[in-house]
Amino acid sequence: MNPFVKNTFAGIAFASLSLMHTTASAAEPTIETILSNGELKVCFEAGYIPFEMKSKDGRYIGFDIDIAKLMARAMKVNFVPVNTAWDGIIPALQTGKCDIIIGGIAITPERNLKVMFSNTYIEIGQTVLLSPKLKDSVKSYRDLNDSKYTVVSQVGTTGAIAAKKYLPKANIDLFETSADAVLQVSNGKADAFVYDLPYNALYASQHQDKVYHLDSSFTYEPLGWAIRKHDYHFLNFLNNYLVQIKKDGSYQRIYDKWFKSDAWLSSIQ
Incomplete structure (x- = not known):
């Protein structure tokens, strides 16, 4: 075998073994x-x-x-x-x-x-906690896609991603924690809160006079x-x-x- 080719194969084999060792170690x-x-x-x-x-x-x-x-x-x-x-x-x-x-x-x-x-x-999936005053006019998350509505969620979450993706015309306001975000709806400072179904279901059961739960998930997560x-x-x-x-x-x-x-x-x- 040509010495150059032989050395090239040897170099490739050594590199491959080194890569395998590195991968295994990692x-x-x-x-x-x-x-x-x-x-x-x-x-x-x-x-x-x-x-x-x-x-x-x-x-x-x-x-x-x-x-x-x-x-x-x-x-x-x-x-x-x-x-x-x-x-x-x-x-x-x-x-x-x-x-x-x-x-x-x-x-x-x-x-x-x-x-x-x-x-x-x-x-899980995303659902909406709604201000009770809107429960007769907002029947689906789609109805919130309007500039007259303020929708809140937690920064960095899939709730925030879903709000921006599916409600681009709404005013999206993000908070550091889910507790701070949902409180905006409970206190009448926002129209809707987009977040995970389990969290929203429990919150709605505990604050029935403050929020209304649109409990059909509109995302798959x-x-x-x-x-x-x-x-x-x-x-x-x-x-x-x-x-x-x-x-x-x-x-x-x-x-x-x-x-x-x-x-x-x-x-x-």
Whole structure:
């Protein structure tokens, strides 16, 4: 063989092996770090009812919190909550402040360019909380697509994305938290609040005199667990773990606790 060709093949083979080694190394650190530190650091933003909330006695509770604690127990490590502002939650993951986002984060193409997602663990959609004075004139989210209406949501959420996409003629006003945004409707300062169905359904049940719920979802949003890119070992674990808890009944018990019962409401009121 021509020495030049031989050396070229050798160089390509070496580069390929180096790339494989780099990829393998990049796929394993999170699992190794979790196990060696004995901690699963989980990012979320408390206040997303009933996924993650803060109880009256200062504990983090909710559907996602129970899922995360169960996962930590399966890994034989401690659950470490990392309560993070929503607009900084992906950067927090990327910079290693947490190992995973288990916080009601919808899988979108834009986010998927920045992080990897597990398989969908729950599906939701956007609905509208309406000012009661409009319930006879606004029958669908489409009716809000008018410059005479002010529609609010939380910055950086799929609610904000949906409001801008489907209601381009309305005045869109975004707030740092969902609580601040929905309060604008409750206080009569905005006409409608666009946000996730579970949150809106619960809020409407608690504030029937302040808001009216248009409860038909107008978007489809799969939620997933987010991890850093190229972390295939961790991704494999998560997808298999999700299958396991859905088959053994653990997932359903947690789901029923937070979505089919309101016994937990006394913990946050």
